[in-house]
Amino acid sequence: MTRLPIVHHPDxxxxxxxxxxxxxxxxxxLMKALTERGIVERASLHRPGPAPAAWLGLAHQRGYVDRVVNQSVPREIERMIGFEVNERVARRSALACAGTVLTGRLALEEGLACNTAGGSHHARREHGAGFCVFNDVAVAAEVLRAGGEARRILIVDVDVHQGDGTAMIFADEPNVFTLSIHGAKNYPLIKAKSxxxxxxxxxxxxxxxxxxxDDGLKRAIHFFPQPDLAFYLAGVDPxxxxxxxxxxxxxEGLARRDRMALTFLRERGIPVACVLGGGYSRNMESLGRRHAIVFGVAEELV
Structure with missing residues (x-):
């Protein structure tokens, strides 16, 4: 049996x-839920180190990167993010970016891989926003493109909130295609253009x-044929x-959604890197189990 590559760090x-x-x-x-389902035991586990500032600077202004690394983010930007950027937050943000880079590389090698974090799609080049400090998918896409590991990248974002930061970062980049399916009246109030x-x-x-x-996936591949890699932002907030x-x-709908998207991409030979995306519930145990759904679907397809 082929083992599903899973990228995780306790921090x-x-x-x-x-x-x-x-x-x-x-x-x-989430890791508790994956362990209870036996997915962790059957997977190949990988642990990232923090992303270096040079990687983060490929998708973000270097001044902002330095302020996060030094925990000197201005209060007005912290309010836009939604929490203080302290040492633990700065570390987790850099780890998540490196984790998504590693997930992309594993997907290119194995066909499919999953990160237990990531999907911070509201962070734009200038600063973070909406619970997102760095845009890990944008960082990973730029790292892989800069290294010649992938040239054409498709981003399929099924988080309930539009991936506005990602859309803005890649607005003028023809070799990155952003698809966002989201609630029309949900955050952000003013949408970007994916x-x-x-x-x-x-x-x-x-x-x-x-x-x-289904219609969106078909249209995306029509407009953007033969991507080298897809990032799938599997938010459970719908x-x-x-x-x-x-x-x-x-x-069941979330599982069918994930199966539809991952099957569509893998049947076309497109490697897929899955990242977590959003999910907000008072019942944290249920939320962890809900986030585990995409991992179970991915395990079926490796």
């Missing part, structure tokens, strides 16, 4: 208070969602119980 969890708006403990609870945006009304349920996703989601997908 993805920056140990926020359990009552903090951002459910930081989900990274630890290469392909699919705006969904509040309350969208499984069947309608999957129809839109779930009906998510407190920030406003859509109505079930657990």
């Amino acid at each position: 993805y969890d920056a140990r926020f208070s359990p009552v903090h708006r951002f459910p930081m403990g989900k990274y630890t609870l 290469d392909l945006d699919i705006d969904l009304p509040d309350g969208t349920e499984d069947e309608a969602y999957l129809e839109h996703l 779930h009906e119980e998510d407190r920030l989601g406003r859509l109505s997908l079930t657990d």
Whole structure:
């Protein structure tokens, strides 16, 4: 049996208070869920080190990178991010970026790989926003492109919030294609322009969602044929119980979504690097299990 490559570091969890708006403990609870399902035992585990500043500077202004590394981010930007950028947060942000780089490399080698963090798609070149310090997928795409490991990169973002930071970073880059399927009335209030945006009304349920996703994947490949690598941002915040989601997908709907996207890409020979994306629930154990869904689907396809 081929082992699913999983990238993880314990310090993805920056140990926020359990009552903090951002459910930081989900990274630890995801590994608990993956262990309980036997996925960890069957996987090949990989641990990243922190991304060097030179990598981070490929997608972000170097001044901002330095302020994060030195924990000197201005208060107004911390308010846009949603939490203080202290030593633990700076470390987890650099680790998540390196983890997504490693996940991309493993996907290029093995066909499919998963990171237990990542998907920080609101961070733009100038600064972070929306619980995102660095844009790990943008960093990884630029690292892999700069090293000649991948030239054409497709980003499929199914988080319920538009990947506005990613869209802005790659707005003028023809060799990176951004697809975002998201809630029309959800954060961010002012949307950026992805290469392909699919705006969904509040309350969208499984069947309608999957129809839109199927159409979006086909259109993306039509507009952007033969990518060398795809990043899949598997946010679980479209779930009906998510407190920030406003859509109505079930657990089964999330699994069908992930199976549709990953199967579509792998049937076309496109390596896929999966990253976690958003998920916001008061029930943290359920949130960890929900984030584990994409790993179970990926394990079926390796």
